[in-house]
Amino acid sequence: MCTYITEPVDLEGSAKGARGWQRIERAHVSFDHPQHAPLDHALEIDLIDGSGARVAVELSAASARALIGAMERSLERGEAETGEGAA
Amino acid sequence: MRYEGMIAETVGLRGHGGVEVASYTARPLGPGPFPGLVVVHHAPGWDDWCKEVTRRFAHRGYAATCPNLYAREGEGDADDIGARVRAAGGVPDDQVMGDLQAATDFLRAQAYSSGTVGVIGFCSGGRHTYLAACTLEGLTAAVDCWGGGVVVDDPSQITPKRPVAPVDLTSKLKVPLLGIFGNEDKNPTPDQVDRTEAALKKAGKDYAFHRYDGAGHAFVWTVRPSYRLDQALDAWGKIDDFLARHLS
Numbered sequence: 562m563c564t565y566i567t568e569p570v571d572l573e574g575s576a577k578g579a580r581g582w583q584r585i586e587r588a589h590v591s592f593d594h595p596q597h598a599p600l601d602h603a604l605e606i607d608l609i610d611g612s613g614a615r616v617a618v619e620l621s622a623a624s625a626r627a628l629i630g631a632m633e634r635s636l637e638r639g640e641a642e643t644g645e646g647a648a
Numbered sequence: 649m650r651y652e653g654m655i656a657e658t659v660g661l662r663g664h665g666g667v668e669v670a671s672y673t674a675r676p677l678g679p680g681p682f683p684g685l686v687v688v689h690h691a692p693g694w695d696d697w698c699k700e701v702t703r704r705f706a707h708r709g710y711a712a713t714c715p716n717l718y719a720r721e722g723e724g725d726a727d728d729i730g731a732r733v734r735a736a737g738g739v740p741d742d743q744v745m746g747d748l749q750a751a752t753d754f755l756r757a758q759a760y761s762s763g764t765v766g767v768i769g770f771c772s773g774g775r776h777t778y779l780a781a782c783t784l785e786g787l788t789a790a791v792d793c794w795g796g797g798v799v800v801d802d803p804s805q806i807t808p809k810r811p812v813a814p815v816d817l818t819s820k821l822k823v824p825l826l827g828i829f830g831n832e833d834k835n836p837t838p839d840q841v842d843r844t845e846a847a848l849k850k851a852g853k854d855y856a857f858h859r860y861d862g863a864g865h866a867f868v869w870t871v872r873p874s875y876r877l878d879q880a881l882d883a884w885g886k887i888d889d890f891l892a893r894h895l896s
Contacts, residue, residue: 563691563772563796563835567735589735594692594771594866596727599873601864607731615731 564602567591576608578616586611595619653677654706656699661715661754664746671715671751672699674706680760683788683895686751687714688769688776690866691738693730694718697871698770708888710895711760715751717744717776740809744776745783752786764788764895768887769795771866775814781825782817789894791826791887794865796835799843818847824854826890828883830863830876858886 568590576585585608595603597619604625607615620628640646656674663669672694675682685705689698694716705712717739721729733739748767755765766789769777774795781790792798800806800813825848829841836844841859848855860879866872868880 565691565734565738567737569735589731591731591734593734594872596692596730601872601874605731607735613732615728617727617731 564591564593566593572608576610576616578614580614583608583610583614583616585609585616592622652707654703656703656706659713659754661747661750663715663719663750664743667720669715669717669719669747669750670694671713671754672702673711673713674703675711675760676706676709678760680711680758681762682709682711682760683762683891684752684755684758684765685710685712685891685895686748686755686765686767686780686787687712688748688767688773688780689714689717690769690771690773690869691730691734692771693726693733695726695730697869700870701770710766710891711755711758713751713755715747717747719747737807738772738809741776741779741811745779748776748780749784749786752784756786762895766790766891766895768891769793770869771796774798778814778825779812779817781823782814782820787823789824789826789891791828791890793828793868793883793887794830794833794836796833796865798836799840801840815844815847818844818853819851821848821851821853821855824890824894825856826887827855827857828886829857829859830865830867830879831859831861832864835865856886856890858883 571587572585574585589607591605603619606618609615658670659673661669661671687702702712702714718729718733721732752765767777767780768791770793774792775797777792778798798814863876863879866874867876
C-alpha cells in the first residue's frame with residue numbers, strides 16, 4: 562500500500578551520509594514501502610539538510626519502537642547527569 | 649535463426665503544462681507496426697523495476713513508454729526523488745493525467761504505431777490508470793494492478809491533489825479494464841475491490857478482475873519481499889492475454 566503518511570518535524574543537529582557531515586534542519590517520518598530494507602512496510606526517517614539532501618533510515622516497526630525507547634532512556638540518563646533539559 | 653532485439657532509450661515528452669518529462673521507452677527493432685503501452689510507475693518512483701517492466705513489454709512486441717511522473721522534482725536517485733514526492737503528499741492528479749496523455753499521444757504519433765495504445769499501472773499507478781481509463785483520449789485498454797485509493801473511505805484523502813475518488817468516474821470508463829489484486833492487500837482492501845467491481849457491473853462496463861489469495865500489495869514487484877511467485881506468474885499471464893486480445 563502507498564500510505565503517503567508523513568510526519569514532518571523541525572530539527573537541530575547533524576547527520577553523516579554519502580556527502581559527509583550535513584547540518585540537519587528537519588526530518589520526514591513516514592510509514593510506507595521501503596526502498597532497501599527487506600520489509601513490506603517500514604518506518605522511514607529522512608534527515609534533511611538545507612539543500613534538501615537526505616540521510617535515510619528504514620526500520621521495521623519493532624526496531625523503530627526499540628529505537629524510540631533507547632532514545633528516551635538515553636535522553637533521560639544524559640539529562641540527569643549533565644543537568645541539561647530539553648530546550 | 650529468429651532474431652530478437654529492442655531499442656530502449658529516454659525520450660522527452662511535452663507533459664502537463666508544457667514541462668519536459670523524460671519517458672523511458674522500449675520497442676522491438678524493426679518498422680512495426682507495434683501496439684503501444686503506457687507504463688505508469690508505482691509510488692516509490694521511476695525506478696529500475698518500472699524500466700524492467702517497460703523492457704518486458706517491448707520483448708513481447710509492444711512499444712512501451714514509462715513517463716517519469718516525478719520529473720518536476722529534478723534529477724537524482726529514484727529513491728531520493730520518491731521520498732521528496734512522498735513528503736509532499738504525492739503528485740497532483742491533473743498533472744499526472746496531462747503527462748499520461750502526452751505519453752499516449754507520443755506512442756500514437758510514431759511511424760511504428762499500430763494505432764492501439766493501452767495503459768498499465770502499478771500501486772499508485774494503478775489508481776492513475778483507472779483515472780486515465782475514465783478521462784484520457786486515445787486509449788484502447790487499461791490494466792489496474794492493485795491501485796489503492798480508487799474507492800475513498802476517509803474523506804481526508806480527498807485533497808486538492810486528489811480531488812476525486814476514481815470510482816466515482818466509473819460511468820465515464822471508455823475502455824476494457826483488467827484488474828489484478830491481492831486478497832491480503834490493505835489498500836485496496838478486498839471490500840474496496842468489491843465496491844469497485846460493483847460500480848463497474850452497475851455501469852455495464854467491460855471489465856475482468858482477478859484476485860489472488862496468499863498475496864498482498866505489489867506481489868509482482870520482484871525485488872521486494874511482497875513478491876509471490878505463483879500468483880505473479882499467473883497474473884502476468886492474465887495481463888499478457890488481455891493486452892494481446894485488445895491491442896493486437
